Amino acid sequence: MSLTVNGLDELKKLAGSDLGTSEWIEVTQERIDTFADATGDHQWIHVDPERAKEGPFGAPIAHGYLTLSLFIPLFTELLDVQGVTTKVNYGLNKVRFPSPVKAGSRIRLTARLAEVEEVPGGVQITVDGAVEIEGGAKPAAVLQSLSRFYA
Numbered sequence: 001m002s003l004t005v006n007g008l009d010e011l012k013k014l015a016g017s018d019l020g021t022s023e024w025i026e027v028t029q030e031r032i033d034t035f036a037d038a039t040g041d042h043q044w045i046h047v048d049p050e051r052a053k054e055g056p057f058g059a060p061i062a063h064g065y066l067t068l069s070l071f072i073p074l075f076t077e078l079l080d081v082q083g084v085t086t087k088v089n090y091g092l093n094k095v096r097f098p099s100p101v102k103a104g105s106r107i108r109l110t111a112r113l114a115e116v117e118e119v120p121g122g123v124q125i126t127v128d129g130a131v132e133i134e135g136g137a138k139p140a141a142v143l144q145s146l147s148r149f150y151a
Contacts, residue, residue: 075111079113122151
């Protein structure tokens with residue numbers, strides 16, 4: 001369920017807050033193949049299910065950067081900032097991929113709004129996130145994301 005805030009002042013008040021957990025989404029082989037086509041990364045561990053069965057994970061796995069790219073749609077389920085003119089993905093402070101996402105797995109995001117700081121014309125938020133794998137012992141990704149919102 002999305003938390004909606006209206007404007008930068010309301011966003012500032014959320015600093016340090018847990019944002020909750022998104023819904024599960026499935027990472028299908030089709031999504032993996034589409035990502036491979038978009039990036040030109042057709043390594044067999046991702047796009048050859050028969051060969052990947054014999055590989056180190058026993059199945060094809062999603063690209064780490066595919067998992068990372070899903071942060072944005074998962075995050076928008078958690079926080080909706082209204083009353084701003086522009087929303088910008090500013091970057092990442094850190095990212096790790098502790099566990100691979102096998103094709104057909106479901107993932108979700110748990111996030112915390114770690115910090116809100118003023119920047120010229122708006123604010124920058126720092127979000128601590130973990131992309132969990134359903135039934136997995138370790139997360140697929142842990143990250144610290146930076147976004148900017150302008151008035």
